[in-house]
Amino acid sequence: MVNIIPFHMPLTDSEEEDNYEMGFAMSRLGVEEEEKEEFFQCDEASSINIMPNKTRVYIDNDIHQITKLGTKPDEHLRRVLPGERVSPSVSTVRMLAGREFNYSGKGRFSFADCRHVVSRYLPVYGPWEIDRFNTRAYVSQFSADGSLLVAGSQGSHIKIYNVEKDWKVQKDILAKSLRWTVTDTSLSPDQRYLVYASMSPFVHIVDIGSATKESHANVTSDVNTVCFADETGHLIYSGSDDNLCKVWDRRCIGKGKPAGVLMGHLEGITFIDSRGDGRYFISNGKDQTIKLWDIRKMPSNASSSSSSSSSSGMQFRNYEWDYRWMEYPPRARNMKHPCDQSLSTYRGHSVLRTLIRCYFSPAYSTGQKYIYTGSNDGCVYIYDLVSGNQVARLDHHSQTVRDCSWHPFNPMLVSCSWDGVIARGEFPGTGEKVRRKRIRRKYEN
Numbered sequence: 001m002v003n004i005i006p007f008h009m010p011l012t013d014s015e016e017e018d019n020y021e022m023g024f025a026m027s028r029l030g031v032e033e034e035e036k037e038e039f040f041q042c043d044e045a046s047s048i049n050i051m052p053n054k055t056r057v058y059i060d061n062d063i064h065q066i067t068k069l070g071t072k073p074d075e076h077l078r079r080v081l082p083g084e085r086v087s088p089s090v091s092t093v094r095m096l097a098g099r100e101f102n103y104s105g106k107g108r109f110s111f112a113d114c115r116h117v118v119s120r121y122l123p124v125y126g127p128w129e130i131d132r133f134n135t136r137a138y139v140s141q142f143s144a145d146g147s148l149l150v151a152g153s154q155g156s157h158i159k160i161y162n163v164e165k166d167w168k169v170q171k172d173i174l175a176k177s178l179r180w181t182v183t184d185t186s187l188s189p190d191q192r193y194l195v196y197a198s199m200s201p202f203v204h205i206v207d208i209g210s211a212t213k214e215s216h217a218n219v220t221s222d223v224n225t226v227c228f229a230d231e232t233g234h235l236i237y238s239g240s241d242d243n244l245c246k247v248w249d250r251r252c253i254g255k256g257k258p259a260g261v262l263m264g265h266l267e268g269i270t271f272i273d274s275r276g277d278g279r280y281f282i283s284n285g286k287d288q289t290i291k292l293w294d295i296r297k298m299p300s301n302a303s304s305s306s307s308s309s310s311s312s313g314m315q316f317r318n319y320e321w322d323y324r325w326m327e328y329p330p331r332a333r334n335m336k337h338p339c340d341q342s343l344s345t346y347r348g349h350s351v352l353r354t355l356i357r358c359y360f361s362p363a364y365s366t367g368q369k370y371i372y373t374g375s376n377d378g379c380v381y382i383y384d385l386v387s388g389n390q391v392a393r394l395d396h397h398s399q400t401v402r403d404c405s406w407h408p409f410n411p412m413l414v415s416c417s418w419d420g421v422i423a424r425g426e427f428p429g430t431g432e433k434v435r436r437k438r439i440r441r442k443y444e445n
Contacts, residue, residue: 061294061343063280064386070367073116074104092117112367119366122382123406123413127396127423130167130414131159136181137416138354139403143187146408150194151422152182158196160208163407171208183355224355225271229295230278235259237281239269245283247295260298264291264340266332267323270355275368282371284358286323286351288333290371290383291342298341323352346383348390350376354402354418360385362408372413374401380415380425396423 073090090098095117099109109117135155142149142163148170149161156178160171175182178198185196194206229235229247236248238258243265246258267286274281282292319329328350349356358373361382370391372382378397383390397417404415411427 063292063294063343067367067369067386070112070363071115071119071369073113074098074106074110090116092120115365115367115369118411119361119369121411121427122370122392123411123425123427124392124394125428126425127394127415128426130161130422130424131169132422133157133420135420136399136418137402137420137422138181138183139185140414140416140422141185141187141403141405142407142414143191144189144408146410148187148191149405149414149422150185150187151416152185152196153416153420154181156182158182158185158194158206160194173206173208176204224269225283227272227274227281229274229281230276232278235278235295237272237274239272239283241268243268243285245269245272245281245293247298260295262293262295262298262341264293264337264342264345265289266335266337270351271357273357273359275360276363282358282360284351284356284373286328287335288328288347288349288351290346290349290358290373292344292346292371292385293342297343325353328352344385344388346371346388346390348383348393349373349379349381352376353400356401357403359404359406361406364409365411366406372404372406374404374415376400378417378419380404380413394425396425397421 073095095109095113098104099107099113104110104113130149131151133151133153133155135153137151137153139152139158140149141151147162147164149163149167150158151161152158152175156175158173158175159169160173161167162170173194175196175198180199183197183199185194187194192208194208196204196206223238223240225240226236226238229237234250236250238246238248240246243263245262245265247260247262249259252259265283265285265287269283269285271284272281279296280292280294282290284290319332321329321332333347353376356374356376358371360368361370361372362368369385370382371385372380375381378395378399378401380394380396380401381390382392382394394413394415396415397419399418401415401417404413406413412424413426414422414424416422
């Protein structure tokens with residue numbers, strides 16, 4: 001049974017229903033740690049599953065403390081009533097009461113307090129369709145400030161939507177020299193240039209204002225994904241079909257050898273996302289897992305590590321399998337790399353048919369306490385970074401979700417799928433009003 005503690009006050013029937021819906025959402029997504037949660041499913045047109053917390057395997061690592069400090073409410077706000085024990089999680093109502101009575105002595109919320117509140121409101125409601133392509137959609141990414149959304153498809157079209165103007169198409173770019181599909185896009189910080197790539201040795205740069213294009217050679221060499229470790233641009237992470245995560249130092253990249261290698265995946269790597277601190281990153285693998293890494297765990301002798309690990313990815317594989325058209329072998333799901341150097345592994349989603357992407361949730365609104373990913377089953381999965389629990393599943397699509405993007409500031413998540421749909425999920429209050437049934441009746445018996 002889902003335990004809901006409503007805030008009682010005399011209201012009219014309509015006001016009571018509105019406040020119940022708001023209170024239900026707040027209490028359901030911000031449940032205190034001592035409350036035991038059951039599986040919750042909303043019987044709407046879109047299936048929203050918020051998963052139970054049954055197995056807690058916390059990471060005993062620095063990132064646990066970093067995540068905790070970034071989203072932990074002030075101690076005085078956690079002790080709202082005199083003599084009450086401190087809880088690791090505090091309801092929004094209690095925090096607001098604590099702020100009004102100035103228990104913290106600051107008269108306002110700190111950034112950690114704000115993240116603690118906002119990170120509860122997962123963008124699980126919807127979906128609302130933004131656009132529909134006639135071909136498979138492969139890319140959907142917000143700009144750094146969240147004002148624009150870039151979406152690319154197999155049909156040579158890259159559309160730029162203005163988020164703040166009701167998702168109006170600001171630019172429709174016809175991609176040139178396209179091979180198969182648009183595989184990646186990126187907006188420059190000033191939002192003047194768009195870079196896109198396809199399955200070819202070229203990267204295209206588009207001046208969004210004039211629509212002029214330039215092409216530059218780019219060596220791909222079977223590397224599936226690359227990203228910078230932090231804003232300095234010195235360290236680069238890469239992943240490929242050799243099952244290895246490699247760390248490169250741009251200052252000595254001419255030597256042709258990585259600065260370090262991390263092992264753990266049993267199959268090729270489809271995507272890497274950096275936490276932005278030069279230490280931690282996550283990788284999505286064809287072994288149907290996401291792994292969290294700390295580059296400080298890689299061997300100091302990169303050359304010996306690279307040579308010894310060159311065969312480690314394949315020597316445990318005693319089956320033939322191709323992720324592009326075959327299901328992952330059931331007997332391989334519980335296999336573990338004997339030299340796994342990752343901090344944590346996240347399972348539940350499906351990495352098949354294409355190079356599916358995964359990301360850290362936004363730092364500003366959630367303190368990067370979640371990891372989210374697309375999936376071959378048409379869903380978006382959200383995991384708790386520290387516990388590894390699956391906290392939500394967004395069932396918005398009928399085909400593979402290759403890419404998804406969490407708005408940098410608002411509880412809004414956009415996903416694109418092979419069904420051609422660009423869809424958004426969000427938390428009520430940022431879009432149209434969502435009317436929901438009193439779902440607790442479903443569990444009362």
